Amino acid sequence: MRPLNSCAKRPPMWLIIFAVLTACGVFGGVARAEAPAVAAPAFASDRLSVEVVGQGPDVILIPGFGSSREVWRATADRLRATHRVHLVQLAGFAGEPWTHGDGAFVQPVVDELHRYIAENHLGSPAVVGHSMGALVGLMLAQQHPADVGKLMSVDSLPFFSALYGPTATAETAAPFAEQAAAGILNTPDEAFRTGQARTAEGYSRDPATRVAMIEWTIASDRRAMASAIKDVMTTDTRPGLPAMTTPVTALYAADANGGAPAAMADAMWTREYATLPGVTLIRVDDSRHFIMADQPTRFAELLDAFLAE
Numbered sequence: 001m002r003p004l005n006s007c008a009k010r011p012p013m014w015l016i017i018f019a020v021l022t023a024c025g026v027f028g029g030v031a032r033a034e035a036p037a038v039a040a041p042a043f044a045s046d047r048l049s050v051e052v053v054g055q056g057p058d059v060i061l062i063p064g065f066g067s068s069r070e071v072w073r074a075t076a077d078r079l080r081a082t083h084r085v086h087l088v089q090l091a092g093f094a095g096e097p098w099t100h101g102d103g104a105f106v107q108p109v110v111d112e113l114h115r116y117i118a119e120n121h122l123g124s125p126a127v128v129g130h131s132m133g134a135l136v137g138l139m140l141a142q143q144h145p146a147d148v149g150k151l152m153s154v155d156s157l158p159f160f161s162a163l164y165g166p167t168a169t170a171e172t173a174a175p176f177a178e179q180a181a182a183g184i185l186n187t188p189d190e191a192f193r194t195g196q197a198r199t200a201e202g203y204s205r206d207p208a209t210r211v212a213m214i215e216w217t218i219a220s221d222r223r224a225m226a227s228a229i230k231d232v233m234t235t236d237t238r239p240g241l242p243a244m245t246t247p248v249t250a251l252y253a254a255d256a257n258g259g260a261p262a263a264m265a266d267a268m269w270t271r272e273y274a275t276l277p278g279v280t281l282i283r284v285d286d287s288r289h290f291i292m293a294d295q296p297t298r299f300a301e302l303l304d305a306f307l308a309e
Contacts, residue, residue, distance in 0.1 A: 043115075043116055043119055043120060045091075045112045045115075045116070046091060046097075046099055046100075047090070047091050047108050047109050047111075047112040048088055048089060048090050048091055048109060048112055048113070048116075049088075049089045049091075049096065050086050050087065050088055050089070050116060051069060051086075051087040051089070052084065052085070052086055052087075053076055053077075053080045053084075053085050053087070054076070054079060054080030054081065054082070054083055054084050054085050055080075055083075055084055056082050056083040056084050057082075057083050057084065057125075057126070057307070058083070058084050058086065058122045058123070058125035058126070059079060059083045059084070059085050059086065059125060059126045059127075059128065059307065060086045060088060060113070060117075060122075060125050060126070060127045060128070060137075061075065061076065061085060061086065061087050061088060061128050061129075061133075062088045062090075062113075062127065062128070062129040062130070062133030062134070062136055062137055063088065063089070063090065063093070063130055063133050064129075064130040064131030064132045064133045064134075064156075065093075065131060065132040065225070065228055065229070065232065066093050066094070066213070066216060066217040066220050066225060067093060067094060067130070067131075067133075067213075067216055068089065068093070068094035068095075068212070068216045069087040069088060069089040069094075070094075070212070070216075071130060071212075071290075071292070071293075072085075072087055072128075072130075072292075073087075074292070074296065075128075075292060075299075075300075075303065078300065079303075079307075083307070086116075086122075086125070088113070088133075090109060090133075091224065092105075092220060092221040092223070092224020092225065092227075092228070093216070093217075093220045093221075093224060093225075094216040094217075094219050094220055095216075095219040095220070097221075098221035098223060098224040100223075100224070100227070101223060102223055102226065102227055103227060104227065104231060105224065105227040105228040105230075105231045106132070106135065106136060106139070106228065106231040106232065106235060107139070107231070109136050110136055110139045110140050110143060113136065113140055113147070114140060114143070114144050114147055117144075117147045118147075122147075123149070124146060124147065124148060124149035125147075125148070125149055126148075126149055126150050126151075126152070126306070126307055127140065127141070127148050127149075127150070127151050127152070128151075128152040128154065128303065128306075129151070129152070129153060129154065129156065130154040130155065130156070130290075130292070131154070131155060131156050131289065132156070132228065132232050133154075133156075134151070134152075134153035134154055134155075134156030134250075135156055135157075135158070135160070135232065135235065135237070137151045137153065138151065138153065138156075138158060138237050138248075139235070139237060141244060141246040141248075142237060142240040142243075142244060145244075145245060145246055148246050149246075149247075150246060150247040150248070150249070150306070150309065151246055151247070151248045151249070152248075152249045152250075152251065152303065152306050153248060153249070153250040153251065154251050154291055154292065154299075155251060155252055155253050155289050155290075155291055156250070157268070157269070157272050158236070158237040158238045158241060158272055158273065158276075159235070159236040159237065159238050159272065160232050160233055160235075161173035161176070161177075161233050161234070161236075162268075162271075162272050163268075164176070166271065169236070170234045170235070170236045173233050173234055174233075174234055176233065177229065177230045177233035177234050178230065180226075180229045180230070180233060181226035181227070181229055181230045182226075184222050184225050184226045184229065185222055185223070185226050192218075193214065193218055196213070196214045196217060196218075197214055200213055200214060201258070202258060202259070202288065203288055203289045203290060204288050204289065204290040204293050204294055205255070205258075205286075205287070205288055205293075205294045206290065206293040206294055208293075209290050209293040209294075238272070238275065241273070241275045241276040242275045242276070242277065244276060244277065245277075247278065247280075247309070248273075248276060248278075248279045248280070249279075249280040249282065249302075249306050250269060250273055250279060250280065250281050250282070251282050251283075251284055251291055251299075251302060252265050252268075252269045252281065252282070252283055252284070253265065253283075253284055253287040253288055253289060253291050253294070254266075254283050254284070254285050254286075254287070255285070255286055255287055255288050255294075258288070259287070259288040259289075262283065262285065265283060266283060269281050269283075282302060284298055284299070284302070
């Protein structure tokens with residue numbers, strides 16, 4: 001792995017490791033006018049809440065680490081005329097309450113999404129996840145194949161710590177995961193905000209998104225963030241890829257001016273998804289981690305095509 005301070009043009013996914021290891025930045029999303037969240041009928045959870053809008057085929061939208069469901073607001077507003085959209089908000093992020101201390105984060109979210117789909121009789125909805133949200137979607141598809149009709153992964157990998165290099169494992173990543181969690185928990189508030197502001201530009205080309213990612217993560221519970229980053233950095237779903245039958249479309253970003261060079265992104269995503277049968281890999285140029293914000297028209301086109309398949 002290259003020294004972090006030598007990454008003049010780090011790929012957007014380096015934010016998983018670079019940002020948290022230095023406790024100076026985390027994921028956020030597109031700033032939009034806030035809409036009142038409406039809990040889904042007949043479902044209560046201390047792991048997530050769901051706002052439902054529109055009518056039609058079901059689509060579940062899952063945000064990433066530290067994000068508000070508002071990262072998907074523009075997408076939901078566009079889809080609601082033709083789809084029933086389920087906007088997930090994860091507990092502990094962007095002001096959502098967190099009651100689980102330093103306990104597990106990711107697997108309980110997968111369990112609760114499975115329960116949500118079953119109790120609301122959604123069948124096999126389309127699932128769209130950004131970053132950590134896509135990891136959740138991938139785990140859901142592996143553990144409960146009938147829950148996911150198809151999955152769109154937005155700038156996400158099946159094992160995030162593969163960014164350390166092709167020989168990385170969950171075991172070798174564990175010490176770095178602990179270090180990342182400690183950084184999140186122990187950095188003073190002022191330094192934490194300053195650090196996020198300093199690194200936000202690397203994660204999106206869109207100024208509103210940069211502002212949002214700072215404010216949403218400041219509103220997040222740091223214990224939830226620490227628990228989540230440990231899980232994310234030590235969860236390797238690659239062994240389960242060969243047996244998957246769920247159709248997966250994986251979008252990934254490339255940006256020659258401050259993001260991941262195309263050749264680097266191509267090599268990473270091709271290598272890490274190599275064993276997933278039938279995966280569709282699509283590079284989105286001139287974009288950083290938040291593809292839906294940096295290239296909204298292109299993202300909308302790709303999402304529409306995905307939903308129409």
